[in-house]
Amino acid sequence: MADLAITDVKKSYDGKPVLHGVDIAIPDGHFVVIVGPSGCGKSTLLRMIAGLEDITSGTISIGGIEMNDIEPSDRGCAMVFQNYALYPHMTVRQNIAYPLRIAKLPQSERDSRVEQAAKILNLTDYLDRRPAQLSGGQRQRVAMGRAIVREPDVFLFDEPLSNLDALLRVQMRIEIKKLHKRLKATSIFVTHDQVEAMTLADTLIVMNAGRVEQIGSPSEIYRRPASVFVAGFMGAPAMNLLPAKADADGLVRLDGVADGIAIAQADVAKGRLLTVGIRPESIVLSTEVGSGLPATVDLVEELGGSRVAYCNFAGHEVAVVLPAGDENIEGSTIWLTLPQNAIHCFDRETGLRLARSTPNGRVLRAKNLSEAAP
Amino acid sequence: MTTEALARPMARPLRRISERSGLNTAAGHVLMVLLSIFCLFPVYWMLASSFRPANAMFETSLWPTTMSLDNYTQAVDAIPIARMLFNTLVFSALSTVFQLLTGILAAFAFARWKFPFDKLVYTAVALTWLVPFQVVMIPNYLLVAQMGLLDNIIALILPNLAAALAILLLAQAMRGFPKEVMEAARMDGARNWRILWEVLVPNLRGTIASLAILIFISTWNEYFWPLLLSRTAENSVVQIGIQMFMTAEGNQWGPLMAASTLASLPVLLIYIVLQRQVVQSFMKSGIR
Ligand SMILES: Nc1ncnc2c1ncn2[C@@H]1O[C@H](COP(=O)(O)OP(=O)(O)OP(=O)(O)O)[C@@H](O)[C@H]1O
Ligand SMILES: [Mg+2]
Secondary structure, eight states: OOOEEEEEEEEEETTEEEEEEEEEEEOTTOEEEEEOOTTSSHHHHHHHHHTSSOOSEEEEEETTEEOTTSOGGGTTEEEEOTTOOOOTTSOHHHHHHHHHHHTTOOHHHHHHHHHHHHHHTTOGGGTTSOGGGSOHHHHHHHHHHHHHTTOOSEEEEESTTTTSOHHHHHHHHHHHHHHHHHHOOEEEEEOSOHHHHHHHOSEEEEEETTEEEEEEOHHHHHHSOSBHHHHHHSSSSOOEEEEEEEOSTTEEEETTOSSEEEOTTOOOOTTOEEEEEEOTTTOEEOSSTTSSEEEEEEEEEEOSSEEEEEEEETTEEEEEEEEOOOSOOTTSEEEEEOOGGGOEEEETTTOBBOOOOOOOOOOOOHHHHHHHOO | OOHHHHHOGGGSOOOOOGGGOHHHHHHHHHHHHHHHHHHHHHHHHHHHHHHSOGGGTTOOOSSOSSOOSHHHHHHHHHSOHHHHHHHHHHHHHHHHHHHHHHHHHHHHHHHHOOOTTHHHHHHHHHHHTTSOHHHHHHHHHHHHHHTTOTTOHHHHHGGGSOOHHHHHHHHHHHHHSOHHHHHHHHHTTOOHHHIIIIIIHHHTHHHHHHHHHHHHHHHHTOOHHHHHHOOSGGGSOHHHHHHTTEETTEEOHHHHHHHHHHHHHHHHHHHHHHHHHHHHHHHHOOOO
């Protein structure tokens, strides 16, 4: 059990910077998920924690001890690789026992730990098979077994589920969560999958281009994305991001839309360029024709439980989640209401979220507001 | 693809999967059988001739009309063939073991580490492969002579302790081995020595076995280097022994064929044993 501190960690390959100074503090026993687009440096960071990659500058400490120059096997970390990285010539039993054999544990201790891990992971029937004779999910479990027998302080997972099919992914996700509940070891989990990220994480870290964009609980990151990048990255279908401009006194005007949207006490100077974000599922379909803002439906995606309509709204493409229905609405005009408390405002230049007081929860129609404004 | 082709896809001929067409396979088999006969016939002829008595040596019947072991007794009397076979075996086995050993160690260094001038050194090793034996023959001979090792098996082995082919082949195989598996071993606490012998080598069995066959057979068949060094029959290899039946007065075909047969048997045996290992390792290797 140990906490983990990453302090101003930078990484360059041949002078080319890849990580530009990462600061993360992870309390003991937390489950942290790192998400970010491909190439943003997630694996690099994980491998630096594991000790498989040199640290260009900064420090990584585990349990209060600086680990920069410590051998990977002495850091108390176990890693689960994306392609499992099992030893092809060893049986499942030998694979799981390998770290114990190297640690020169007595045979009886080794056996009992392997048996126990096999029981937890449902591998008891496969102990004498080789990796080539296992399915993807079973191999994944062997890789986890090899990690847990070492009883590490920190678990590192680099996209461990991405080679599995959708159903197995969900199963293994739940098993990993259960395992964490049971072992309570600090865990860092890298993934591309939003659902995995949201469901597994105590703390979610969003990275972009070698920097940490935001650290927070999943709901915090979903509800209050700190930047345009996080807003667009988390959530599917992605948040609608529209160009806008600050108008008089807390009023925001979307480009190409005459009506303003009131943002409670938005403390922005008039004329400032903004990006306004609203989630497709937050947009409300007006019940009466003519109330709200008109949008033309270009395309509808059927999701079973709901539908996503991609609309042309004052020249912007906007996705809207609609309740399931059979009528064909492609090409027709729908009327949308943008609830004020669902609107996120970002500075267009810096991409950062604008500070504002908590929304008052009142749903204000854009049209009514423009009349109310001075 | 033009839009025209897209518009009428049925205009293209629909070919059957060629593996299913019996005619092609049959033709292929006939060709392969002919080629095998072409390759195996000389070997068979050697075997058959070795059992023909001297007066029937130039018979053209496929099967010897009379069989005798005279040629074998003659061959064994004329040259110390058991001793020579033993020498050849020691020479080939030690060369194989050492070439594999040095090859594995050198290849691991090339495949796993970056060090100054690593590419240059690798290229230099590769280039030594291109240097023909005739170029290094005289320097090697002088060196061995100065060391007082003429007519000595050790001298035969010395220049064969390391070879570029083994290093290149093994380095390539190691580079192809998944990096994550080695990293996993490192996380599990294995250092380089363990990673090499407990993770890499067991998984490169196929390559190592093929390489062993290659080295063993080529060493077994070596002729010039032993010819240069050996002074006495007791200290030479079997290929020199075979040559002793080819004299200025004419060739003693019978004993020559008998000696050749005896010289081929061990190679055949080793090939069969190791070949099985090779095939097996190919079947088993389901990495990932
Ligand atoms: N050995 C290396 N040499 C040079 N550059 C590297 C090396 N390894 C990674 N990089 C670069 O570092 C950056 C981050 O790579 P990294 O593998 O950490 O990305 P990632 O976030 O894990 O991406 P993915 O989601 O695709 O796995 C990439 O731009 C990559 O090109
Ligand atoms: Mg990665």
